[in-house]
Amino acid sequence: MKETDYKRLYDQVGAINGWDFSKVKCLSEGVAWDYGSEVTRVCTGTEALLDIGTGGGEQLLKIAGFVLQAVGIDNSAAMIETARSNGRKANQPDVAFLEMDAEALDFPDRSFQIVICRQAPFEAKEVARVLADDGVFITQQVGGRDKINLIEAFGRGQSSGASIDCLQDQYITELNDAGFTDIRSSSYDATEYYRSAEDLIFLLKHAPIIPDFGQAESDFEVLRQFIEDNRTEQGIRTNAHRFLIVARK
Secondary structure, three states: OOHHHHHHHHHHHHHHHOOOHHHOOEEEEOOOOOHHHHHHOOOOOOOEEEEEOOOOOHHHHHHHHHOOEEEEEEOOHHHHHHHHHHHHHOOOOOOEEEEOOOOOOOOOOOOEEEEEEEOOOOOHHHHHHHEEEEEEEEEEEEOOOOOHHHHHHHOOOOOOOOOOOHHHHHHHHHHHHOOOOEEEEEEEEEEEEEOOHHHHHHHHHHOOOOOOOOOOOHHHHHHHHHHHHHEOOOOEEEEEEEEEEEEEO
16 A cells, blocks of 8 residues: 555544454454453443443443443543443443543542543542442553654654653652552564554554554554554554552552
8 A cells, every 4th residue: 555545544533443453354362361250350230330431331331230320531522422422322321421630529428339431541539539448440551662663663652751660660659659559561572563554654643652643644654664564464563551459548
């Protein structure tokens, strides 16, 4: 494909997929855990659960049946509207989605037995405040080595120049300072294969991996060369670095 073909795809993929990352076709090797399973493992069916940074609510809707009450928040009005639409389509009207800032949670103290957060910012002291005694907080975040070959190819990226584990260490420190006494963490660095250029472009367009991706014409030449250099039988190769923190009050 030519540079102009990749630019055309860039203009099309958002209209085709919207913000639905579930449509992206990607094969992963070396994933050490499944986030949804890590959450449902601590559910007994009697809890109230809060999802911080719920986005379109896709992950929360999969988990909601394992708890008594589920609430998802996001600071984007568009994301909350998408989440509510997804909730109606999933026939789960009892799952509430609210527009709210993670740094100022508008809930009474000790409102939830479980708080979760997947690849979104959170405020440790606010999580501790709304979490019931002996409650559990689970967060999965993007690690500093994520999409490292893409960042090297473009010469810029969301974690450029950062210490590999600085965010993980920062969150553990903040949770400890907020009063959590049992904090456990783990990480993995998996290989990912995106099936097509469209799948990779959707990721770059909607995730903050390469800042301002697509705004410069040169990005599409870099993308063309990256795909040529990293195309394999399984797909276009990159990596996913993730870390998981499970903390109890």
